Amino acid sequence: MNKPILLSRSNIFLFIIVLALIxxxxxxxxxxxxxxxxxxxxxxxxxxxxxxLLGYTGIVSFGHAMFFGIGAYCTAIMLNDFESTIFVFIGxxxxxMVIAGILSFIVGLLTLRLKSHFFAMxxxxxxxxxxxxxxxxxxxxxxxxxxxxxxxEVFKDRIVFYLVVLALxxxxxxxxxxxxxxxxxxVLIAVRENEQRTKSLGFKTLYYKVIASVLAGVIAxxxxxxxxxxxxxxxxxxLTMEITLDALLMTIIGGVGTLIGPLxxxxxxxxxxxxxxxxxxxxPIFERWIIFxxxxxxxxxxxxxxxxxGTIQAKYFQWKDKKAQLNVVPLSKNxxxxx
Amino acid sequence: xxxxxxxxxxxxxxxxxxxxxxxNFEMPEKHFKSIIxxxxxxxxxxxxxxxxxxxxxxxxxxxKGQSIANLSxxxxxxxxxxxxxxxxxxxPNLTVLExxxxxxxxxxxxxxxxxxxYLHYKKxxxxxxxxxxxxxxxxxxxHIASQLAHGEKRKxxxxxxxxxxxxxxxxxxxxxxxxxxxxxxxxxxxxSIKSRGDKTILxxxxxxxxxxxxxxxxxxxxxxxxxxxxxxSEIMNNTTVxxxxxxxxxxxxxxxx
Ligand SMILES: Nc1ncnc2c1ncn2[C@@H]1O[C@H](COP(=O)(O)OP(=O)(O)OP(=O)(O)O)[C@@H](O)[C@H]1O
Ligand SMILES: [Mg+2]
Numbered sequence: 001m002n003k004p005i006l007l008s009r010s011n012i013f014l015f016i017i018v019l020a021l022i023x024x025x026x027x028x029x030x031x032x033x034x035x036x037x038x039x040x041x042x043x044x045x046x047x048x049x050x051x052x053l054l055g056y057t058g059i060v061s062f063g064h065a066m067f068f069g070i071g072a073y074c075t076a077i078m079l080n081d082f083e084s085t086i087f088v089f090i091g092x093x094x095x096x097m098v099i100a101g102i103l104s105f106i107v108g109l110l111t112l113r114l115k116s117h118f119f120a121m122x123x124x125x126x127x128x129x130x131x132x133x134x135x136x137x138x139x140x141x142x143x144x145x146x147x148x149x150x151x152x153e154v155f156k157d158r159i160v161f162y163l164v165v166l167a168l169x170x171x172x173x174x175x176x177x178x179x180x181x182x183x184x185x186x187v188l189i190a191v192r193e194n195e196q197r198t199k200s201l202g203f204k205t206l207y208y209k210v211i212a213s214v215l216a217g218v219i220a221x222x223x224x225x226x227x228x229x230x231x232x233x234x235x236x237x238x239l240t241m242e243i244t245l246d247a248l249l250m251t252i253i254g255g256v257g258t259l260i261g262p263l264x265x266x267x268x269x270x271x272x273x274x275x276x277x278x279x280x281x282x283x284p285i286f287e288r289w290i291i292f293x294x295x296x297x298x299x300x301x302x303x304x305x306x307x308x309x310g311t312i313q314a315k316y317f318q319w320k321d322k323k324a325q326l327n328v329v330p331l332s333k334n335x336x337x338x339x
Numbered sequence: 340x341x342x343x344x345x346x347x348x349x350x351x352x353x354x355x356x357x358x359x360x361x362x363n364f365e366m367p368e369k370h371f372k373s374i375i376x377x378x379x380x381x382x383x384x385x386x387x388x389x390x391x392x393x394x395x396x397x398x399x400x401x402x403k404g405q406s407i408a409n410l411s412x413x414x415x416x417x418x419x420x421x422x423x424x425x426x427x428x429x430x431p432n433l434t435v436l437e438x439x440x441x442x443x444x445x446x447x448x449x450x451x452x453x454x455x456x457y458l459h460y461k462k463x464x465x466x467x468x469x470x471x472x473x474x475x476x477x478x479x480x481x482h483i484a485s486q487l488a489h490g491e492k493r494k495x496x497x498x499x500x501x502x503x504x505x506x507x508x509x510x511x512x513x514x515x516x517x518x519x520x521x522x523x524x525x526x527x528x529x530x531s532i533k534s535r536g537d538k539t540i541l542x543x544x545x546x547x548x549x550x551x552x553x554x555x556x557x558x559x560x561x562x563x564x565x566x567x568x569x570x571x572s573e574i575m576n577n578t579t580v581x582x583x584x585x586x587x588x589x590x591x592x593x594x595x596x
Binding site: 178179181182183184185186187189190193194196197198199200201202203204205207211 | 412424452
């Protein structure tokens with residue numbers, strides 16, 4: 001009963017969704033829609049990486065954008081300065097991941113000892129510092145204006161790029177799922193639940209928090225690389241607080257600690273952003289869509305503290321429990337009478 | 340023989356208040372010692388100093404002759420000092436089984452494996468279930484820890500300590516707040532560990548009948564100071580202890596608390 005079954009109901013469900021997503025660009029011949037879904041998938045990767053921090057390890061970071069930005073800049077700069085080929089693209093992803101990994105390792109080691117709110121503040125400060133550097137270092141980044149670059153030839157076809165992103169999100173999902181269900185992942189959850197007790201069981205919690213933050217940083221960098229290619233443009237916006245808040249919102253609205261939740265969150269937030277900014281042309285109030293997110297956020301925290309997926313999961317377990325209890329009652333009665 | 344735990348003028352002050360005050364004690368290996376004392380005497384704080392939850396401000400604490408005063412609680416646990424907590428201290432949103440599994444995982448030193456599914460470690464799950472059976476909690480294995488009744492939480496707390504299987508077991512009021520029917524089962528668990536004879540056990544308890552029955556020796560803390568340390572009969576006949584703490588009413592008053 002407790003065996004991890006490959007063909008569990010939820011896995012079949014996910015498999016069908018992936019099939020639908022593969023078929024989607026061929027069925028719906030809409031460039032805007034393909035671009036929108038690509039964007040959703042990219043932010044889905046980012047949000048899942050944030051979930052490793054927030055949902056699984058209980059770390060609140062306000063600086064996650066720095067790793068996203070590192071990926072985005074690595075890919076943009078390398079594709080621009082070298083050749084715009086698929087090899088450079090792959091290499092730039094690797095370079096971004098390594099830099100993000102090293103940075104998150106150092107930041108983690110220096111700051112994760114601190115109380116959580118100090119950590120949150122410090123990550124915000126470091127990420128802010130990186131933003132300033134990117135703005136001032138105009139020779140490389142072109143600052144706030146940013147620069148456009150050529151994507152590799154194969155990605156001229158939006159569908160090809162879409163499929164690459166889809167493949168990557170599936171891989172990231174599987175890897176992260178494995179990770180959180182490993183003995184190591186279990187300890188991360190223990191840290192989230194009660195760090196002091198985790199220590200008293202003999203686990204060096206700092207190591208676990210650093211591992212979580214390196215993994216999250218590396219995956220965020222991948223998302224950043226893909227994001228840059230999807231726009232064929234990069235500017236300092238990739239390093240701003242807005243990216244971090246997007247990841248935070250997606251994770252919370254979708255449901256922390258579920259991995260699927262952040263994906264659902266990405267769908268909700270990205271499509272809302274898309275349609276609300278469309279509405280803004282007719283109703284200027286929608287230009288302030290960030291206000292709507294504030295409202296969604298407050299409502300979500302009040303009514304769905306577990307997020308969309310978390311709430312559904314809880315309901316499902318309740319229902320299963322009830323069913324199980326109905327089945328168990330006669331059995332336990334027998335036991336008692338035989339005593 | 341070298342005592343397994345030894346303290347030298349072990350003290351801690353919170354502000355001006357000395358919660359543990361120059362305590363010198365020795366704990367022989369495979370010995371069962373109980374710690375008694377009125378509320379606020381410093382018993383839990385004394386545990387915290389030994390297990391590393393708190394750092395002493397004065398004195399020293401030794402494990403097998405080696406000073407451990409500068410080691411973290413993680414390192415002390417790994418050396419073999421395990422403890423349970425008076426105020427239940429578990430992983431609230433995880434299942435009972437998962438709580439115990441984490442302790443077994445630590446005992447088995449499976450710390451950083453990032454890929455294998457945790458349920459593949461069948462032995463760990465099996466061991467966890469065995470321990471839950473010992474404390475009569477197996478029927479709650481799949482319940483969320485925070486939803487347990489108080490007595491059940493106390494059992495879980497003990498199960499996690501047993502799962503760690505450390506050389507030294509420090510139990511901080513394991514039966515406090517349990518209903519009377521539940522106490523004998525826990526007592527049996529403690530007795531059976533004692534009878535196996537391979538553990539050093541430190542027990543904080545208020546239930547005198549339980550202590551007199553189990554202990555090789557008893558130490559009395561009072562206002563942070565070590566008042567007396569000796570065999571159960573010595574302690575019961577010690578006039579200082581009687582005056583300061585027991586007041587001759589021990590089995591009336593203490594069992595109540
Ligand atoms: N972290 C702390 N900060 C400040 N004072 C503390 C702290 N921990 C304990 N104390 C104080 O130290 C004294 C001893 O407390 P302790 O919890 O060790 O008592 P105890 O003997 O375990 O009592 P009980 O039987 O009620 O569990 C108390 O006066 C308490 O208020
Ligand atoms: Mg106490």
